[in-house]
Amino acid sequence: GDSVTQMEGPVTLSEEAFLTINCTYTATGYPSLFWYVQYPGEGLQLLLKATKADDKGSNKGFEATYRKETTSFHLEKGSVQVSDSAVYFCALGSNYQLIWGAGTKLIIKP
Amino acid sequence: GAGVSQSPSNKVTEKGKDVELRCDPISGHTALYWYRQSLGQGLEFLIYFQGNSAPDKSGLPSDRFSAERTGGSVSTLTIQRTQQEDSAVYLCASSYQGSPATNEKLFFGSGTQLSVL
Numbered sequence: 001g002d003s004v005t006q007m008e009g010p011v012t013l014s015e016e017a018f019l020t021i022n023c024t025y026t027a028t029g030y031p032s033l034f035w036y037v038q039y040p041g042e043g044l045q046l047l048l049k050a051t052k053a054d055d056k057g058s059n060k061g062f063e064a065t066y067r068k069e070t071t072s073f074h075l076e077k078g079s080v081q082v083s084d085s086a087v088y089f090c091a092l093g094s095n096y097q098l099i100w101g102a103g104t105k106l107i108i109k110p
Numbered sequence: 111g112a113g114v115s116q117s118p119s120n121k122v123t124e125k126g127k128d129v130e131l132r133c134d135p136i137s138g139h140t141a142l143y144w145y146r147q148s149l150g151q152g153l154e155f156l157i158y159f160q161g162n163s164a165p166d167k168s169g170l171p172s173d174r175f176s177a178e179r180t181g182g183s184v185s186t187l188t189i190q191r192t193q194q195e196d197s198a199v200y201l202c203a204s205s206y207q208g209s210p211a212t213n214e215k216l217f218f219g220s221g222t223q224l225s226v227l
Contacts, residue, residue, distance in 0.1 A: 032213045043114070044201065044218040051213045052155065096141065096208040097175070098216060102152035 001095045002027040006101030007069040014109050021075040021104045023090035032093040034064055039086045082108045116202050125226055131187040131222045133202030141208025142185050143181035145201040160208050192226045199223050
């Protein structure tokens with residue numbers, strides 16, 4: 001069945017560092033792909049999404065490109081801030097469901 | 111309301127007691143989901159509603175868990191005879207049609223933190 005594998009955390013970086021959080025998936029067909037973020041004390045919210053191969057989703061300085069050839073949707077940001085500290089979830093849309101990765105906790109130190 | 115509302119935000123109960131968790135989705139959203147998030151873990155799917163019916167309840171861990179939705183709106187998740195392993199954050203989400211495969215996003219509530227002593 002469909003599945004999502006995500007980089008294990010926690011990931012600890014200094015402010016202004018470059019961020020990559022890896023996400024790969026297994027799916028039949030070409031699902032929509034999503035990154036959701038959960039800030040401390042808040043609910044999950046959509047960060048960005050992509051619907052087809054080579055699409056790039058972007059929001060708040062974060063980017064992820066839908067790579068069909070490597071079945072990946074890695075999350076990147078060029079310069080992280082302390083306020084980016086959160087848990088990040090990769091997910092794929094499968095019919096009425098979202099198939100979730102395990103989440104990656106990101107800690108940014110000033 | 112403007113977002114998905116869950117209540118209570120925190121619930122502490124004794125082992126063996128029953129609990130009810132409530133979710134009030136965004137008005138007009140036909141799809142409603144319940145998830146469970148244990149400490150440091152990902153999201154575990156519990157049940158999906160489309161309107162008042164539940165076409166997929168495959169994620170409910172045992173027959174102690176049940177959920178209903180009335181009027182195509184509010185949903186309650188009931189856990190009977192709670193056990194310590196039920197301790198987790200229970201998240202509710204809603205979406206307009208229930209089709210994330212076609213790019214639709216889910217809107218999440220802030221969750222109910224359940225602690226079973």
